Amino acid sequence: MGIGHDVSFDIEMQKRGFTIVAVDPLEECCDYARDQLIFRDDVTILQAGLWTKNDFMTFYSPKSTNSNSWSITNEHGTQESQSKTFSTITLSEILKLESIKDSAFFILKIDAEGAERYLFDDIIQLSNNFKYICIELDYLQLLAFKSFWERILRIIETRKKFKKLKAKDLQLIHTEAFNFFWINLNTYTSETKSYDGKSRI
Numbered sequence: 001m002g003i004g005h006d007v008s009f010d011i012e013m014q015k016r017g018f019t020i021v022a023v024d025p026l027e028e029c030c031d032y033a034r035d036q037l038i039f040r041d042d043v044t045i046l047q048a049g050l051w052t053k054n055d056f057m058t059f060y061s062p063k064s065t066n067s068n069s070w071s072i073t074n075e076h077g078t079q080e081s082q083s084k085t086f087s088t089i090t091l092s093e094i095l096k097l098e099s100i101k102d103s104a105f106f107i108l109k110i111d112a113e114g115a116e117r118y119l120f121d122d123i124i125q126l127s128n129n130f131k132y133i134c135i136e137l138d139y140l141q142l143l144a145f146k147s148f149w150e151r152i153l154r155i156i157e158t159r160k161k162f163k164k165l166k167a168k169d170l171q172l173i174h175t176e177a178f179n180f181f182w183i184n185l186n187t188y189t190s191e192t193k194s195y196d197g198k199s200r201i
Helices: 008-015 027-036 091-095 116-125 148-167
Strands: 020-024 043-047 055-060 083-089 107-110 132-136 170-176 179-184
Touching (some): 008 020, 043 083, 107 116, 116 148
Parallel strands (some): 020 043
Antiparallel strands (some): 132 179
């Protein structure tokens, strides 16, 4: 979720037999994905932003003119004059699509430019639909630019979300900068878990 101008992950997944559902509010990013992805009959591209409701929402342009990462949360404080309205879609609505609802294997990958902070409740509620969840927590990257108390509140909030994921048997298996990777232990047999409940994969 969040295509931008990088579909290298999606291409590698295609090579391994996965069906791709890609979501981005920008038409140019959707067109780019259509041009780059190799098996077009296994691809669904939705021009919309991932959000907590199906609606039309204001998105704010990135500070850098070389970036196409528009943000619904306006973490960078972009002026209202540099905003546009795009349609949004919920995670549950995406899962209803005919192309994917009968699939037995899901990997959820989100790069939503701060929106992920508000999507956690939906992700937690729908977590059993996914074997792997990969999220870039963009809103944490800006902690250094926030006030002390705002930093503390965001960290506490994030830890609470992580605990809720853990309670749903989502095991955090890897972090890389602000990218976090979970595996759903409910989708594996006991042989794939270590004795302390952690996955050996």
